[in-house]
Amino acid sequence: ELKVEQNPLFLSMQEGKNYTIYCNYSTTSDRLYWYRQDPGKSLESLFVLLSNGAVKQEGRLMASLDTKARLSTLHITAAVHDLSATYFCAVVNSGNTPLVFGKGTRLSVIA
Amino acid sequence: GAVVSQHPSWVICKSGTSVKIECRSLDFQATTMFWYRQFPKQSLMLMATSNEGSKATYEQGVEKDKFLINHASLTLSTLTVTSAHPEDSSFYICSKTDSQRADTQYFGPGTRLTVL
Numbered sequence: 001e002l003k004v005e006q007n008p009l010f011l012s013m014q015e016g017k018n019y020t021i022y023c024n025y026s027t028t029s030d031r032l033y034w035y036r037q038d039p040g041k042s043l044e045s046l047f048v049l050l051s052n053g054a055v056k057q058e059g060r061l062m063a064s065l066d067t068k069a070r071l072s073t074l075h076i077t078a079a080v081h082d083l084s085a086t087y088f089c090a091v092v093n094s095g096n097t098p099l100v101f102g103k104g105t106r107l108s109v110i111a
Numbered sequence: 112g113a114v115v116s117q118h119p120s121w122v123i124c125k126s127g128t129s130v131k132i133e134c135r136s137l138d139f140q141a142t143t144m145f146w147y148r149q150f151p152k153q154s155l156m157l158m159a160t161s162n163e164g165s166k167a168t169y170e171q172g173v174e175k176d177k178f179l180i181n182h183a184s185l186t187l188s189t190l191t192v193t194s195a196h197p198e199d200s201s202f203y204i205c206s207k208t209d210s211q212r213a214d215t216q217y218f219g220p221g222t223r224l225t226v227l
Binding site for chain 2: 031033035040041042043045048088090092098099100101102103104106
């Protein structure tokens with residue numbers, strides 16, 4: 001059974017600081033996704049990571065994937081208030097199958 | 112722009128009534144769509160996989176007679192919550208997969224159901 005663990009589950013950080021969210025998964029998968037969810041809203045796709053060593057960056061967010069360690073990271077650089085949201089990682093077994101989500105990391109960026 | 116739409120975006124109903132939620136694929140045909148449920152401050156949990164022209168596949172613990180899924184066309188899947196009760200109050204989100212974009216799943220805007 002595919003399981004996904006995120007940590008931390010809650011993160012309060014000051015503006016301008018850096019931090020990393022971790023996502024571990026239990027079985028082999030070469031496809032990992034990061035999503036953002038704002039309160040009361042649905043999920044917004046951030047990154048799709050397809051291969052070992054993949055690194056993608058968008059603004060202050062950078063995601064990486066290590067398939068051998070079954071680990072993905074979401075790094076936040078110089079956080080700003082607008083990044084406050086819940087971030088989910090999700091993994092699939094293969095192709096057109098449903099996602100298995102981590103529990104989410106609730107990020108709060110404070111001045 | 113949005114590739115998946117849901118209707119309604121929110122609904123309040125009395126206990127015992129049934130509620131239908133529509134999920135539409137706006138840009139291409141989707142033979143498979145997924146229905147998730149999210150309780151407050153929790154993650155998304157898969158309820159069922161909706162297959163066009165055939166029966167839905169339900170996850171363990173999800174009552175198929177209570178949560179009726181119909182995928183009658185290639186762009187529309189519906190979820191009907193029958194005889195809703197307060198414990199069914201949740202955020203229901205559908206999604207579809209884009210095989211042209213590394214099987215990225217795109218989510219609808221969600222439907223917030225409140226059962227009084």
